[in-house]
Amino acid sequence: MTTVHERVDTFHDNDQKPIGYGRMLRKEDPRFVRGRGRFVDDIQLPGMLHLAILRSPVAHARIVAIDTSAAEASPGVKAVVTGAMLAQQGLAWMPTLSNDVQAVLATDKVRFQGQEVAFVVAEDRYAARDALELIDVEYDVLDPVIDARRALEPDAPVIRDDLEGKANNHCFDWETGDEAATAAVFARADVVVSQDLVYPRVHPAPMETCGAVADFDAVDGRLRLWSTTQAPHAHRTLYALVAGIPEHKIQVISPDIGGGFGNKVPIYPGYVCAIVASIVTGKPVKWMEDRSENLISTGFARDYIMRGEIAATRDGRILAIRTNVLADHGAFNGTAAPVKYPAGFFGVFTGSYDIEAAYCKMTAVYTNKAPGGVAYACSFRITEAVYLVERIVDCLADELGMDPAELRLKNFIRPEQFPYKTKTGWVYDSGNYEPTMRLAMDMAGYAELRREQEEKRARGELMGIGISFFTEAVGAGPRKNMDILGLGMADGCELRVHPTGKAVVRLSVQSQGQGHETTFAQIVAEEIGIPPADIEVLHGDTDNTPFGLGTYGSRSTPVSGAAAALVARKVRDKARIIASGMLEVSVADLEWEKGAFHVKGDPGKSVTIQDIAMRAHGAGDLPEGVEGGLEAQICYNPSNLTYPHGAYICVVDVDPGTAQVKVRRFIAVDDCGTRINPMIIEGQVHGGLTDGVGMALMEMIAFDEDGNCLGASLMDYLIPTALEVPDWETGFTVTPSPHHPIGAKGVGESATVGSPPAIVNAVVDALKPFGVRHADMPLTPSRVWDAMRGQARPP
Ligand code: MCN
Ligand code: CUN
Incomplete structure (x- = not known):
């Protein structure tokens, strides 16, 4: 254990090239401070339409009727979709990340104020929003359950009557520890103190609200979805399961994210609506919620x-x-x-x-x-x-x-x-x-x-x-006891070193502001001696990164950080074999020092990682059994x-x-x-x-x-x-x-x-x-x- 003194190569300028951990300025910041970040709302596609969601004004009500005719006739409107229409396609409900189901658009009842009831797709955002006001919904208002203490009272209105046989508001029971042993210790203790505490409902309130751009190509059956997600791979699998589109035809892209704080882990009905809208209209469709929508309807x-x-x-x-x-x-x-x-x-x-x-x-x-x-x-x-x-x-x-x-x-x-x-x-x-x-x-x-x-x-x-x-x-993880919807919590990572010694590391986790482009470059740099400035970190695109469960629970460094270090070591192991051929000594006679292998006892005889990268791709012989190229991929399952x-x-x-x-x-x-x-x-x-x-x-x-x-x-x-x-x-x-x-x-x-x-x-x-x-x-x-x-x- 050490205290406040840092083991640092302090460097404030990314052109200097020390290897290793330290206060390196963030590689992503030049684009952010210039206003050149690329967020979901920056995505503009030719012919793109805009989607707006009609939300319930009340907390609990039966939907009696919805009249969309006036909205459909409104200028610029391309489609108006209700829950009943989604139900015909089997898309009115979607699974949540915890094995419950959630309405994409309400069919039978609305169950919270702000719930999604219908959506309009129009030529621009304004036309879509204006048309929302023309949708006429008749609600039969029911008593709401707002206080959790009220929820289990026998006469409380039942909220989830969509679930078969559900006659109360019970969601789940859970326990941990040893009840009897604990009671025994309490019984013999000198002092017992008890206190009631409430941790109130709060909101992550990221600066960027949630949104998506869906682009479904009916000809090749491919769906591209830009969305504000902290877990692009997990989301892709869920969309494949819900929409029935094969996974390899879905590309989820999570570009720059303007803060997540957990708000962007769940799948929201808006994402699914955007996908449906693109399929229905044959055009790219953007949905971007406003501040109020974010505060009242997304993950608290x-x-x-x-x-x-x-x-x-x-x-x-x-x-x-x-x-x-x-x-x-x-x-x-x-x-x-x-x-x-x-x-x-x-x-x-x-x-x-x-x-x-x-x-x-x-x-x-x-x-x-x-x-x-x-x-x-x-x-x-x-x-x-x-x-x-x-x-x-x-x-x-x-x-x-x-x-x-x-x-x-x-x-x-x-x-x-x-x-x-x-x-x-x-x-x-x-x-x-x-x-x-x-x-x-x-x-x-x-x-x-x-x-x-x-x-x-x-x-x-x-x-x-x-x-x-x-x-x-x-x-x-570990994956054996931790999974989301059956997907084990392990992370893939891939590292490619190009002939000139520049590298690309591909992560399965997603940065929503934590600086992964910098810190993951530093991890790899420390292991293979290529300066962080020469290491590009790619993430947030399922077509271009290995599978993994995404960022939440501060798991990126513990899981993907480990994967990045290990994949770099794997590349270094291969580099060592190539170096042994270049220096004509056995592998055991080589010593590694930040960025180069040299012959033990003869530091003058050395090859740098860049020399090795060129040899790995270049002309000339490689040692027996070694394939060309300098890259590796792993999937790390934490113990x-x-x-x-x-x-x-x-x-x-x-x-x-x-x-x-x-x-x-x-x-x-x-x-x-x-x-x-x-x-x-x-x-x-x-x-x-x-x-x-x-x-x-x-x-x-x-x-x-x-x-x-x-x-x-x-x-x-x-x-x-x-x-x-x-x-x-x-x-x-x-x-x-x-x-x-x-x-x-x-x-x-x-x-x-x-x-x-x-x-x-x-x-x-x-x-x-x-x-x-x-x-x-x-x-x-x-x-x-x-x-x-x-x-x-x-x-
Ligand atoms: N780090 C480091 N040394 C360590 C541990 C971490 O230098 N020993 C660095 C990491 O490399 C990374 C950052 O600190 O750049 C956070 O790392 P980590 O603890 O692994 O957490 P994640 O990267 O998985 O980030 C997720 C976490 C969560 S779950 C929420 S919620 C949250 C948070 O990070 N949301 C954020 N921080 C946030 N910061 C910003 N700016 N925006 C958010 O939405
Ligand atoms: Cu709990 S918020 Mo963070 O784990 O994405």
């Missing part, structure tokens, strides 16, 4: 109502954690998680602590709200798990009168216990928690902050210090996930007059194993921390009792800006993953996962003088005010 996140319980000894040894969760999955279960994990990786709710027993019971329900249930930098529900454990550990510290840092330090899994099997069956690959925590405390000046807090409290000022310590599980960790400390000031929370300082120490590009990692962390401020203090998708979504624009659904966030203070430790070829762990979601509990813990800490032990997110001034008043002690 969280929406967990949790009860957390923690058992401990009087002196602060945590013994067991138990939780009961009510999960709101909306109208269709559109969760994107490995099939055997309907609650994602929530099972890591035991956190970073060495405990004796744990148990979770979860019930998931349908409600009249938009489908989804995983998106938003969550590492598959680890956000909720970390919030649960880090909040109840703080509640325990409060109960015991112990310092929350001290309580955590006392209960950490110790370095010699790794690999550590948790009580819910996860095997943490590596970790060294105490130095990470101590570094964060040093950077914060923890003891000094506590003294300052004490002085301020004496003066009636409200200052809070919040800690969170997290362990994430990222990098799904385990990687388990990054981090220690976050947040300092807030709460205005006692207005209840406004100001995040004054935020210290984030992350450990993602070997660091490929520290600049990119810091960017990922800064973004995730900003997300955390949003969720903790501002964001929530709210509904009124009729099921109207109250956050249909960014005026109402608040997201954080530079004004709400402090200057982030980041640090790091390095505990490599033992099974990853370069020791790297994922980091893309760490900060979103780790920061909300730190902020909430800080606010609750600030409100301690009022006897507050918990308050639910988002901690808006009104909620903080209520917490202060509701629980204020009599003077």
